[in-house]
Amino acid sequence: MVYITRRERFNAAHKLWVKSWSREKNLEVFGKCANANWHGHNYDLFVTVKGIPDPLTGFIVDVKKLSKIIKNVIIEQLDHKNLNIDVPFIPEDMQPTTENLVMLIWEQLSPNIEGCELHCIKLYETENIFAEYYGE
Amino acid sequence: MVYITRRERFNAAHKLWVKSWSREKNLEVFGKCANANWHGHNYDLFVTVKGIPDPLTGFIVDVKKLSKIIKNVIIEQLDHKNLNIDVPFIPEDMQPTTENLVMLIWEQLSPNIEGCELHCIKLYETENIFAEYYGE
Amino acid sequence: MVYITRRERFNAAHKLWVKSWSREKNLEVFGKCANANWHGHNYDLFVTVKGIPDPLTGFIVDVKKLSKIIKNVIIEQLDHKNLNIDVPFIPEDMQPTTENLVMLIWEQLSPNIEGCELHCIKLYETENIFAEYYGE
Amino acid sequence: MVYITRRERFNAAHKLWVKSWSREKNLEVFGKCANANWHGHNYDLFVTVKGIPDPLTGFIVDVKKLSKIIKNVIIEQLDHKNLNIDVPFIPEDMQPTTENLVMLIWEQLSPNIEGCELHCIKLYETENIFAEYYGE
Amino acid sequence: MVYITRRERFNAAHKLWVKSWSREKNLEVFGKCANANWHGHNYDLFVTVKGIPDPLTGFIVDVKKLSKIIKNVIIEQLDHKNLNIDVPFIPEDMQPTTENLVMLIWEQLSPNIEGCELHCIKLYETENIFAEYYGE
Amino acid sequence: MVYITRRERFNAAHKLWVKSWSREKNLEVFGKCANANWHGHNYDLFVTVKGIPDPLTGFIVDVKKLSKIIKNVIIEQLDHKNLNIDVPFIPEDMQPTTENLVMLIWEQLSPNIEGCELHCIKLYETENIFAEYYGE
Numbered sequence: 149m150v151y152i153t154r155r156e157r158f159n160a161a162h163k164l165w166v167k168s169w170s171r172e173k174n175l176e177v178f179g180k181c182a183n184a185n186w187h188g189h190n191y192d193l194f195v196t197v198k199g200i201p202d203p204l205t206g207f208i209v210d211v212k213k214l215s216k217i218i219k220n221v222i223i224e225q226l227d228h229k230n231l232n233i234d235v236p237f238i239p240e241d242m243q244p245t246t247e248n249l250v251m252l253i254w255e256q257l258s259p260n261i262e263g264c265e266l267h268c269i270k271l272y273e274t275e276n277i278f279a280e281y282y283g284e
Numbered sequence: 285m286v287y288i289t290r291r292e293r294f295n296a297a298h299k300l301w302v303k304s305w306s307r308e309k310n311l312e313v314f315g316k317c318a319n320a321n322w323h324g325h326n327y328d329l330f331v332t333v334k335g336i337p338d339p340l341t342g343f344i345v346d347v348k349k350l351s352k353i354i355k356n357v358i359i360e361q362l363d364h365k366n367l368n369i370d371v372p373f374i375p376e377d378m379q380p381t382t383e384n385l386v387m388l389i390w391e392q393l394s395p396n397i398e399g400c401e402l403h404c405i406k407l408y409e410t411e412n413i414f415a416e417y418y419g420e
Numbered sequence: 421m422v423y424i425t426r427r428e429r430f431n432a433a434h435k436l437w438v439k440s441w442s443r444e445k446n447l448e449v450f451g452k453c454a455n456a457n458w459h460g461h462n463y464d465l466f467v468t469v470k471g472i473p474d475p476l477t478g479f480i481v482d483v484k485k486l487s488k489i490i491k492n493v494i495i496e497q498l499d500h501k502n503l504n505i506d507v508p509f510i511p512e513d514m515q516p517t518t519e520n521l522v523m524l525i526w527e528q529l530s531p532n533i534e535g536c537e538l539h540c541i542k543l544y545e546t547e548n549i550f551a552e553y554y555g556e
Numbered sequence: 557m558v559y560i561t562r563r564e565r566f567n568a569a570h571k572l573w574v575k576s577w578s579r580e581k582n583l584e585v586f587g588k589c590a591n592a593n594w595h596g597h598n599y600d601l602f603v604t605v606k607g608i609p610d611p612l613t614g615f616i617v618d619v620k621k622l623s624k625i626i627k628n629v630i631i632e633q634l635d636h637k638n639l640n641i642d643v644p645f646i647p648e649d650m651q652p653t654t655e656n657l658v659m660l661i662w663e664q665l666s667p668n669i670e671g672c673e674l675h676c677i678k679l680y681e682t683e684n685i686f687a688e689y690y691g692e
Numbered sequence: 693m694v695y696i697t698r699r700e701r702f703n704a705a706h707k708l709w710v711k712s713w714s715r716e717k718n719l720e721v722f723g724k725c726a727n728a729n730w731h732g733h734n735y736d737l738f739v740t741v742k743g744i745p746d747p748l749t750g751f752i753v754d755v756k757k758l759s760k761i762i763k764n765v766i767i768e769q770l771d772h773k774n775l776n777i778d779v780p781f782i783p784e785d786m787q788p789t790t791e792n793l794v795m796l797i798w799e800q801l802s803p804n805i806e807g808c809e810l811h812c813i814k815l816y817e818t819e820n821i822f823a824e825y826y827g828e
Numbered sequence: 829m830v831y832i833t834r835r836e837r838f839n840a841a842h843k844l845w846v847k848s849w850s851r852e853k854n855l856e857v858f859g860k861c862a863n864a865n866w867h868g869h870n871y872d873l874f875v876t877v878k879g880i881p882d883p884l885t886g887f888i889v890d891v892k893k894l895s896k897i898i899k900n901v902i903i904e905q906l907d908h909k910n911l912n913i914d915v916p917f918i919p920e921d922m923q924p925t926t927e928n929l930v931m932l933i934w935e936q937l938s939p940n941i942e943g944c945e946l947h948c949i950k951l952y953e954t955e956n957i958f959a960e961y962y963g964e
Contacts, residue, residue: 150655151688159410161297161324161366166476177477179484185366188297188324190410196688201659204574205585206651211685212587230297230321243478247422251473274295274326277483280423280468286927287960302748313749315756332960337931340846341857342923347957348859379750383694387745413755416695416740431954433841433868433910438612449613451620457910460841460868462954502841502865515614519558523609546839546870549619552559552604567818569705569732569774593774596705596732598818636724636731638705682703682734710884721885723892787886791830795881821891824831824876 151267152208153196156218158227161188162244165232186230191249192272193222195257199264209264221260222253246273250281258283287403288344289332292354294363297324298380301368322366327385328408329358331393335400345400357396358389382409386417394419423539424480425468428490430499433460434516437504458502463521464544465494467529471536481536493532494525518545522553530555559675560616561604564626566635569596570652573640594638599657600680601630603665607672617672629668630661654681658689666691695811696752697740700762702771705732706788709776730774735793736816737766739801743808753808765804766797790817794825802827831947832888833876836898838907841868842924845912866910871929872952873902875937879944889944901940902933926953930961938963 163186164178174182181187195218199208225235231244237256242248250269258266272278299322300314310318317323331354335344361371367380373392378384386405394402408414435458436450446454453459467490471480497507503516509528514520522541530538544550571594572586582590589595603626607616633643639652645664650656658677666674680686707730708722718726725731739762743752769779775788781800786792794813802810816822843866844858854862861867875898879888905915911924917936922928930949938946952958 149690149692150658152655153686153688155684157410159323159325161322164478177482180364183364183366183370185369186297186322186324187295187364187366188322189295190326201653201655204651206572206653206656208655210585228316228319228323230319230323233321234319243476245473245478247424247473247480248478250422274293276427278425280425282421284421285962285964286930288927289958289960291956300750313754337925337927340923342844342925342928344927346857379748381745381750383696383745383752384750386694412699414697416697418693420693429954431867431869433866436614449618452908455908455910455914457913458841458866458868459839459908459910460866461839462868462870500860500863500867502863502867505865506863515612517609517614519560519609519616520614522558546837548563550561552561554557556557565818567731567733569730588772591772591774591778593777594705594730594732595703595772595774596730597703598734636727638727638729638731641729642727682701708886721890787884789881789886791832791881791888792886794830820835822833824833826829828829 149198150201150208151196151198152211152214153194153268154211154214154218156193156195156215156223158191158193158223158229159188160191160226160229160231161186162231163187164243164245166243167241186232189273191226192278193218193253194268194270194272195266196268196270197261197264198267209261214261217260218257221256225256246271246277246279250279254281254283285334286337286344287332287334288347288350289330289404290347290350290354292329292331292351292359294327294329294359294365295324296327296362296365296367297322298367299323300379300381302379303377322368325409327362328414329354329389330404330406330408331402332404332406333397333400334403345397350397353396354393357392361392382407382413382415386415390417390419421470422473422480423468423470424483425466425540426483426486426490428465428467428487428495430463430465430495430501431460432463432498432501432503433458434503435459436515436517438515439513458504461545463498464550465490465525466540466542466544467538468540468542469533469536470539481533486533489532490529493528497528518543518549518551522551526553526555557606558609558616559604559606560619561602561676562619562622562626564601564603564623564631566599566601566631566637567596568599568634568637568639569594570639571595572651572653574651575649594640597681599634600686601626601661602676602678602680603674604676604678605669605672606675617669622669625668626665629664633664654679654685654687658687662689662691693742694745694752695740695742696755696758697738697812698755698758698762700737700739700759700767702735702737702767702773703732704735704770704773704775705730706775707731708787708789710787711785730776733817735770736822737762737797738812738814738816739810740812740814741805741808742811753805758805761804762801765800769800790815790821790823794823798825798827829878830881830888831876831878832891832894833874833948834891834894834898836873836875836895836903838871838873838903838909839868840871840906840909840911841866842911843867844923844925846923847921866912869953871906872958873898873933874948874950874952875946876948876950877941877944878947889941894941897940898937901936905936926951926957926959930959934961934963 164181300317406416436453572589708725844861
């Protein structure tokens, strides 16, 4: 079993804000991340798949095809978007935290991976913070 | 003359949008950067000052003090903010492009640098794009 | 189960030196790392915790709080310190190698993590060397 | 059990090309990677071993010795070489993909690791693509 | 005057080899870089242009257009190519060193830059070596 | 005129401490950097030389030879050393700040560069702080 990882990037705005909470409660819990007019990040997304290399091509997956799938299914939806407003697959009442995003990206990507198996979604929000999800 | 550089970081939302233009014109010129609900970036700011090291301390400037000045004057205004709405020193009719930001940051920071001279403002918008300004 | 990682940094001096060995034996085993007057590193520390995101906040843990805990319990003890002399939680007769440091940092940090579970301590000594410890 | 990783680097030329296929078929499957006159990469190799730190030295393995082994067994064979032509341990009919390389490097390195256990071979082909192999 | 820089990347094979020299002389001067069957690199290209930001758009240049020009004029010619054989604008008797490449890239790119001025071509061959050219 | 840069690295201990000052004064001015038992850094050194590429070799300088000179003259003196104690070319009463180090490294290296001209010494102390010196 060999693992291969493809990095893609997207730039997005978001804020953390629980609608049923007061402004004070939101600021207390989320601090600067609750700024009413949003802030944003350059997100680095690492998608890892696993499988056995094809004896002829040496590929688990054609990485260019994997890249196209990630771009179609994920990057097109998230890049230069507002994660609180613009993305159909992010539920309105779910905070767009890095933790939630890795699970949502897994759900979107998983049914679109063919010929190998999705292993890990890893997402950097900043150089100091990243989340990982292995599907369970 | 020795040059010393301090990096600071901020995360912000912005969009590029000329109010006097139609939506079509804005999308034609700015593409994805004109997304109505904003997008965002992790900005990397490099502030370079120049001077002659003090014979006793070996400092051009106390970098911790320089860091505090940058944080007070710039980062506090820009971090976790919307560059189109939240920042007093960004004129309402000026696009928050990286090119304009380096000039605006220079204007804010320059009068606050003491004991040495501001040399360069360098700002990364993504790992692939950065702007520099030397004050003229 | 989602994993979230926070990076913190510290700069420290150390040397590798077994007191019961001769100078020759120390130099033979540890090479340049046995330099009598110490040398030093910029250490990059990655702390990974795991848990289930809170349905309301989307957090496994408030990363700002996690950062404060790491700073209080670890960084305050190690940053701008001599790892052979200045750190109470490093036993006098234990070499401050990266391998030993990840275990010692785990021991210190583990009882201070609340509401989620410590998963991994990863420590870079240089861009070419890092150690990882998973608690067993 | 502690894991320690050493990074080494090599620069090599390669192409992806199945000899039994037509030029058209090769270009269709491998795209630019099938360029007849080769192309090349700066490869970043991460070798991870695991073990219990020695109570006296604090070492799982002397990283300098590990580095020498990696250099002798792997880097000397791959650095500034053509992976399709120059490397005895890459079978002539096996594509030098990153997926195949991690398995081949494991096979070469594994019998040469003493006093600890090889855990993972990770190889970056570009900043956007890397493969990992854990020996099974 | 503001400077803006765009990074693009290409992967290529090359060798250093003076045809009028013996094999021994080539190996003596160029070492491993003279490997007969080539080796290769991931090149990082930084193109810097300078100008005055447009008062309406805040652009010196539309970076997406600059990226397209660099891709059409440079990357298409160099990416997944052999720099000794495949590139029309590299003279047959000119070594494809990083030093020569920055001058050749300047010559190709300079007449294609419109509305601002080419300032610098910077090219990384490895993380440890890069060349810069300012057009004179 | 083309510029070529070689990166080398060294790991060293240091502290900032003016002997004629009280402990209180040193802590007030230098903060954590005055820790009595030293701290340390991974230093990244960038040496830039300039010249005209040789028409035959395409070299301003053989980068491998430049690397050897930097290693002999600078890295051997600084790597795994204490910058306050172990380095003959750092005057005892001069603080080993990054600002002073770039000037001292220039003085050492400049007479040893042959066939091209030393242009810049750039030294990273951390990922957030670096100094540059151009010889005047």
